[in-house]
Amino acid sequence: MTSALHSFETSAELAENLATAVADALSAGIAREDSASIAVSGGSTPKAFFKALSNTPLDWTKVSVTLVDERFVEPDSDRSNEKLVRDNLLTGAASAAAFQPLYYPTATAEESAAAATKETARIGRPFDVVVLGMGGDGHTASFFPGGSRLAEALDPQTPRGVMTMQAEGAGEPRLTFTFTSLEDARLLVLHIEGNAKKTVLETAQGDGPETDMPIRAILRRAASPVAIYWAP
């Protein structure tokens, strides 16, 4: 599939522009279906974007927010993507949105994944917006190189839903939407910042197996075009 690079001089400029594009896509979803859905990433990159989006006027009561991926940790952990979203996105105007977690207080990550699959089944078919991040190792969502269920997660035959993933370097067991859940978003964004990540992206855009750099699955065969947002 195609990708388009949107470059900005600063992280703040990127955050404002990405928030506008995302809000437009959510408004279009609301106009079309009276509801809209967005799946966002965790990590260190999206904070400024979350703040900008949270202040954007929109009928947030009609928006469902979920995560692209999550750690199997309680929502008050500093490593929880849910906490990041609650603290930075679900504030101000956006506090009226409905949040669908991926973590549930179950005994195992597998039970959490099953609960998340069930609870998110009514949204994201497809998502109006998916905002992916990318790690320095070329992972996106929790599609990690060497991940325990990477082949299944990236398989175009694996249905929509949330599954578990374990990988060296990933820390806790992970919960992640599958490739088929994310690749056909009406607005599919890859948000990266810094020169190091630009270099990783350029490597991923070259030849080589998807299993080495799973972001390649998105760049090469997502059904939707990928809008790449980057700032130094």
Ligand SMILES: O=C1O[C@H](COP(=O)(O)O)[C@@H](O)[C@H](O)[C@H]1O
């Ligand atoms: O593990 C994760 O990392 C990636 C990238 O995070 P960053 O800190 O380098 O921005 C993120 O996209 C993913 O959601 C998260 O779980």
